[in-house]
Amino acid sequence: MNRAQLIAAMKAITDRAQAAGRDFTAAEQAELKAHMDAVKAIDGSKAIADGVAAFLGDSDAGTLDADAAPAPSAAGVSRGKAIVAQKSRPVGDWSAAFAKQHPGVAEGKAFTLPSSATFTVPAPTPIVAAAAPVGHVLDALTVIELDRGNGANYLRQAQRENAAQPVAPKALKPLKNVEMERVDAPARTIAVVLDGIPRQDIADYPDLTTFLDYELKADVLNELDHQILLGDGTGENFEGIFYTDGVLVQDYAVDPSATIRRAMARVEAKGYANTALLIGPEDFAGVELERDGAGGQYRGNVAPARGRNVWGVPTIAIPTMPAGLAVVGDLRQAILWMREQMEVRATDVAGEDFRRNQYMFRAELRAAFGIPVPPALSLIKLNNTVTLPGA
Incomplete structure (x- = not known):
């Protein structure tokens, strides 16, 4: 046959x-x-x-x-x-990986899924998403593959001072003091389950698997954003940017765009470059819609949303960023250690799924997060009423 x-x-x-x-x-x-x-x-x-x-x-x-x-x-x-x-269709990296490993499922041609199917998405590349109007915190960070252990152990800078001076011949050289503290960043699992998907729907709707793939990935990545920003370090939560000691804080000054510029200056005064601004979509719109002078031109660029920036710094609109807050600085100094890449698993053998002819999907990743150099980042208050998380 x-x-x-x-x-x-x-x-x-x-x-x-x-x-x-x-x-x-x-x-x-x-x-x-x-x-x-x-x-x-x-x-x-x-x-x-x-x-x-x-x-x-x-x-x-x-x-x-x-x-x-x-x-x-x-x-x-x-x-x-x-x-x-x-036959193929243009899809993203995750969907392409899925299609490569399970073409019958991805294209919706097979009459059924395997009893247990797994596909793994590629590790994201740590590049600032300057051309992406809406993205994830992950786009601005340094991502490091962690191939063993249950987390990362790193040294975090507790204090930094400049001590270099001109020195005469044979004179004692100035002594620099650098205080470092040891930090353990355990790997945390971020996961979500979707159940009750009828086998008939998988067979009848060719794009359903791609849609579910997107929904599961987006859910996990949104929670990853939340953990990187707002994890309070308790239980299974990351110690996020807003809860890390030593990160700079810029209070509201005049208007949002001026406040952002002052925060950038503080980062630069510490000797670091501003590689990215993370801000909520509505707050970003508020900055772009500010008018210069007495009701003059908008500050933002009305052209298509590519290469978005504020004060020349690549800007990423993050849906999970709390309203009235933002983060700017050298985001390369924030590190995500990827212990287990994003994995999506489909099965029909959980509980009564096999008897009911339905599938359960699970998406998860496992990672650790830390900031070895907190003064390279600054939190920003975009109005005079917002309070910092945990304050």
């Missing part, structure tokens, strides 16, 4: 058991396993043929269609199999 016939046979066995309201018999289980092994063998042969075609330089070969009619034998073409163009 070819791949399509094998899948049809498995579907027939499944439909028969469902119609009878019973589990698979031992014989049916054995038959299903044999069919699934055969499908895997066919898929493996396709992957090998793709590799051979690539090795022979047939870049336009595409993928082997196991169900297509035989084609004439030629160099770079597997005998008895036709070469067809590969």
Whole structure:
């Protein structure tokens, strides 16, 4: 049997058991396993043929269609199999990773998901999202892969002073004092579960899996933002930026844009560059809609929202940022240690899911967070009534 016939046979066995309201018999289980092994063998042969075609330089070969009619034998073409163009759709990094590891699920072509399917998303690159109007704190941080242990142990600067001076020959050199404190940053798991997704919906709506993928990722990343900003260090929470000792604080002065500029100056006075401004979307709009002079032009750029900045500093609108507050400074000094990358798992064997023909999805990541150099960052009060978290 070819791949399509094998899948049809498995579907027939499944439909028969469902119609009878019973589990698979031992014989049916054995038959299903044999069919699934055969499908895997066919898929493996396709992957090998793709590799051979690539090795022979047939870049336009595409993928082997196991169900297509035989084609004439030629160099770079597997005998008895036709070469067809590969179907794909433009998706993001996470969705691309999912599609690569589970193409049948991602494209919504398979009649069912595997009993347990897992895909892992790539670790985000630590680049300031200067061109992204709305993003995540993660876009501005330094991300380090943590390949062992249950967290990170680092030294945090408790005090910094400049002591260098001109020195005469043979004279004693000035002594610099640097105080460091040892900090343990345990890796925390951030997770969410989505259950009760009917198998029929997965089969009937090709883009449903992509949508659920996005929703689960967004939920986890939003909570990661919240933890990086507002984790209070208790229980399973990070010690976030707003709760880290030594971070500068800029009180409200004149108007939001002037306050932001003064905060930037304080960071620069400490010897650090301002690499990013993190601000809530509505507060960002308020800054851009400020008028210069006596009701003159808007301060913000009315052009398309690319390369957004305030006072020349790349700006990221963070939905989880508390209203009236912002953070600016050298965000590269804030580190996220990624212990386990984002993983999304789908299964139908939890509880009664198998009997009810439905799936449960779980998304999670595990990471630690810390700021080795707190004075490189400044908290900002954008009005004269807001209070800092934990104050």
